[in-house]
Amino acid sequence: MGAQNPSPGSPTKRADARRNEKALLDAAASVFVTHGVDAPVRRIATEAGVGMGTIYRHFPTRADLVVAVYRHQVDACAEAGPALLATASSPFAALCRWVDLFVEFLVTKHGLPAAMRDDPDGFAALHALFLDRLVPVLADVLAAARDAGEVTAEVTAHQLLRAVGDICAGAERVDPDYDARLTVRLLLDGCRS
């Protein structure tokens, strides 16, 4: 969204505003880990030592806060794509490893996939981030695997990414008899045949 540039029209932010924004990001990251991304807004505000008004002024929607907290992790995931393609034993192996990476990211964010699934409008910013950063990377890996003849199914990167996201959304419940990674693996296998 809006990168803050000290341009003539937009004066610099007040020091306390900057400080509070940082405190909110730290508090949110901490609370997200301990209580999931669905944690009450009040709790995050309290943790950061600010009032309700402050949190909503800095992050009008919960998704804005979530995006701010996780953006760099999404970037890291996106940037790993080309490296995997270069080092893996085959494009399909790279595809599997990259998807693994994505799964790892998702399942460690308690409630994030479910939240995105349940409130797509509210999390439009996060969806956009995923679409902008991850879909192109996955599309490249997928295309490489297809060129190598390892993938024949007619499936788009978008479709695949969302399928994996949905599977992970359901995998947050602990259940010794269910393994989301196996499901994902079967799905990938289904793409070759």
Next chain:
Amino acid sequence: MGAQNPSPGSPTKRADARRNEKALLDAAASVFVTHGVDAPVRRIATEAGVGMGTIYRHFPTRADLVVAVYRHQVDACAEAGPALLATASSPFAALCRWVDLFVEFLVTKHGLPAAMRDDPDGFAALHALFLDRLVPVLADVLAAARDAGEVTAEVTAHQLLRAVGDICAGAERVDPDYDARLTVRLLLDGCRS
């Protein structure tokens, strides 16, 4: 009026209690269709013309109401299994068709898969219903396909059922670029190889 029908489970309920229970079931079925299974409890109570106390007395948890409303549909899905095995061109074809049936059931229940996914404890009764009625059926179909050499992947009926459920849970959001049935199809394809 002496004991009407001392059927097991309902010793002798008062007439108004029986009437209200039926009204609640009808109202819930109607509201679930129009507003999803997450519809406010108040709305269902109002629709049925009863008070808050009444709904909670008859159905202590929302899941109890959901189970009561959908039980016969789950039964129908379960009973379709053997018939499909007998008529389909191959066990794998029967597997695909049965899963299709299950998908059809899920996606027409706005919010049901997601609700089950998000509140597993509250919906324990529904999970139990699924496990009791559907897993054995799917296990039979799966075993038949395996015996025919059409399925080689080591996947349990439970795992497969839940995977499909999770995929459908994410498919409720309308999105022209995403097709849950294709994802399910790829997953099934991944089970042969």
Next chain:
DNA sequence: CGAATATACGGAGCAGTGTTCCGCTTTGGC
């Protein structure tokens, strides 16, 4: 340095949930 002003803060308050509790009503055996 001190005042003026825009900026930002805090939290009370509103609205919408689920859930409980208890006084009142209705039912059905006598």
Next chain:
DNA sequence: GCCAAAGCGGAACACTGCTCCGTATATTCG
């Protein structure tokens, strides 16, 4: 018709997300 028990209704409570506005403070300017 009487009356205990079964059942009912909805007010009330707890907990959410989110908004609004009086107050406090950082920054600027004389």
